[in-house]
Amino acid sequence: MEPRSLRAPEPLLFEVSRPGRRGYDLPPLDVPVEGHNTLDARYLREDIDGFPELSEVDVVRHYTRLSRLNYAIDLGLYPLGSCTMKYNPKVNEKVARLPGFADAHPQVAEEMIQGCLRLMHSLERALCAICGMDRFTLQPAAGAQGEQTGILMVRAYHQERGNPRRVVLIPDSAHGTNPASAHLAGYRVEQIASNERGCIDLGALRRRVGEDVAVLMLTNPNTLGVFEGEIEEAARALHDKGALLYMDGANLNAFVGQARPGDMGVDVHHLNLHKTFSTPHGGGGPGSGPVGVKRILEPFLPVPTVEREGDRLRFQHDRPGSIGKIRSFHGNFGMFVRAYAFILAHGPAGLKRMSETAVLNANYLRKRLEGTYHLPYGAPSLHEVVFSDRNLEATGVRTLDVAKRLMDYGFHPPTIYFPLIVRGALMIEPTETESREELDAFVAAMLAIDAEARRDPGLVTSAPHTTPIRRLDETAAARNPVLRWRPRGKES
Numbered sequence: 001m002e003p004r005s006l007r008a009p010e011p012l013l014f015e016v017s018r019p020g021r022r023g024y025d026l027p028p029l030d031v032p033v034e035g036h037n038t039l040d041a042r043y044l045r046e047d048i049d050g051f052p053e054l055s056e057v058d059v060v061r062h063y064t065r066l067s068r069l070n071y072a073i074d075l076g077l078y079p080l081g082s083c084t085m086k087y088n089p090k091v092n093e094k095v096a097r098l099p100g101f102a103d104a105h106p107q108v109a110e111e112m113i114q115g116c117l118r119l120m121h122s123l124e125r126a127l128c129a130i131c132g133m134d135r136f137t138l139q140p141a142a143g144a145q146g147e148q149t150g151i152l153m154v155r156a157y158h159q160e161r162g163n164p165r166r167v168v169l170i171p172d173s174a175h176g177t178n179p180a181s182a183h184l185a186g187y188r189v190e191q192i193a194s195n196e197r198g199c200i201d202l203g204a205l206r207r208r209v210g211e212d213v214a215v216l217m218l219t220n221p222n223t224l225g226v227f228e229g230e231i232e233e234a235a236r237a238l239h240d241k242g243a244l245l246y247m248d249g250a251n252l253n254a255f256v257g258q259a260r261p262g263d264m265g266v267d268v269h270h271l272n273l274h275k276t277f278s279t280p281h282g283g284g285g286p287g288s289g290p291v292g293v294k295r296i297l298e299p300f301l302p303v304p305t306v307e308r309e310g311d312r313l314r315f316q317h318d319r320p321g322s323i324g325k326i327r328s329f330h331g332n333f334g335m336f337v338r339a340y341a342f343i344l345a346h347g348p349a350g351l352k353r354m355s356e357t358a359v360l361n362a363n364y365l366r367k368r369l370e371g372t373y374h375l376p377y378g379a380p381s382l383h384e385v386v387f388s389d390r391n392l393e394a395t396g397v398r399t400l401d402v403a404k405r406l407m408d409y410g411f412h413p414p415t416i417y418f419p420l421i422v423r424g425a426l427m428i429e430p431t432e433t434e435s436r437e438e439l440d441a442f443v444a445a446m447l448a449i450d451a452e453a454r455r456d457p458g459l460v461t462s463a464p465h466t467t468p469i470r471r472l473d474e475t476a477a478a479r480n481p482v483l484r485w486r487p488r489g490k491e492s
């Protein structure tokens with residue numbers, strides 16, 4: 001018999017099922033069944049073929065073992081660049097579970113959910129103050145949906161002026177969701193090159209912007225973690241031709257409390273509550289991508305908005321210029337509660353300190369690693385830093401190998417091969433929630449991997465060695481995914 005390891009792959013419940021095992025142990029029924037509220041026999045299923053039969057302890061151990069295979073922010077640093085995987089304070093969870101919030105049905109009468117409406121209204125006011133915008137919609141369920149909402153509002157704005165225009169300009173460093181959102185809104189996407197600092201090339205923008213351009217989508221700080229210092233000039237160049245400026249504000253964690261998109265000439269932007277304001281994300285979980293607008297775009301906000309009427313609050317559905325509904329009900333309400341709790345707990349001074357610390361942590365990692373790993377862009381970093389695998393070229397170790405080897409050291413790998421303008425990119429974002437000790441442990445792992453690559457590259461290129469599943473064939477996984485489980489012996 002093979003010895004069992006706690007790191008062995010966990011079988012499915014179907015595979016460990018044993019006939020006759022039960023998850024409960026009750027005395028036999030000693031009252032007649034007939035005449036009680038039992039379901040009519042024709043609605044009862046005789047048997048479920050292959051239904052797993054397990055004891056309670058089997059089930060508990062199965063799920064506990066699975067939970068231990070998961071890497072989470074509650075286990076350690078999660079330096080996934082662009083994703084802002086900060087720690088989510090447990091108090092957020094506590095307030096989100098208050099029955100008045102958690103049990104509010106989305107179709108309950110407005111008089112009965114004044115508290116929920118007040119939270120939405122207050123969150124909107126807080127976001128307006130933080131970002132320097134006039135209004136926010138809280139409805140989009142993610143950053144990407146926020147982008148689409150924003151671009152649809154831009155389209156409605158131009159349409160009202162008689163011509164929706166044809167083109168959306170996007171820098172070559174942008175997140176892939178930007179061109180996707182523009183395309184979904186019916187626009188043709190044109191790329192604008194970056195300059196040697198990794199920022200938008202203002203000359204190229206000025207040459208291209210014309211009456212056919214609807215909007216520029218600019219990420220600030222951009223995906224290299226570099227602040228777009230000429231954003232005001234970009235806004236002026238666009239506004240001179242009647243075009244608008246959309247800011248992808250997913251990286252807002254870099255300057256919350258320091259600067260405001262609304263003061264930079266931005267007309268519309270989304271932000272990610274699940275990044276900047278600490279709500280759980282990843283794995284496609286619930287998110288929230290509120291969109292802030294200047295007055296000129298307010299008529300086009302999706303419905304409903306939350307409006308004050310005397311001392312009452314209400315949903316306003318009747319907005320003739322609105323782009324309409326973009327999501328069922330009122331958005332991911334539980335995320336609003338968490339984000340608002342986070343904002344109130346920090347206050348203006350706390351939020352300012354938060355972004356300062358996020359930038360400090362990223363720059364600490366940059367300083368400790370830039371002598372070893374290649375830094376493709378030398379411009380000052382804000383909240384994240386992008387390295388490449390160029391210094392490892394002679395060893396044959398690539399970015400993917402470094403990422404895999406990090407798992408053996410107990411870290412989630414950073415974002416890799418993004419942004420696309422950096423070959424072999426390693427994009428590292430520590431966020432403000434990491435201690436000096438945790439950052440030092442990460443640095444030590446990165447330096448150890450560099451040393452291993454030079455001494456014993458095979459060790460790195462065959463990593464990971466300590467995870468339940470070893471190196472996967474990523475191409476086969478993408479090209480030939482096996483998505484259906486079949487019992488052992490019946491795999492084909």
Ligand SMILES: *Cc1c(COP(=O)(O)O)cnc(C)c1O
Nearest residue numbers: 082142143144175177248250287
């Ligand atoms: C995360 C991110 C997005 C998309 O946000 P989702 O909530 O994942 O849809 C867009 N742009 C940038 C720069 C991002 O980092």
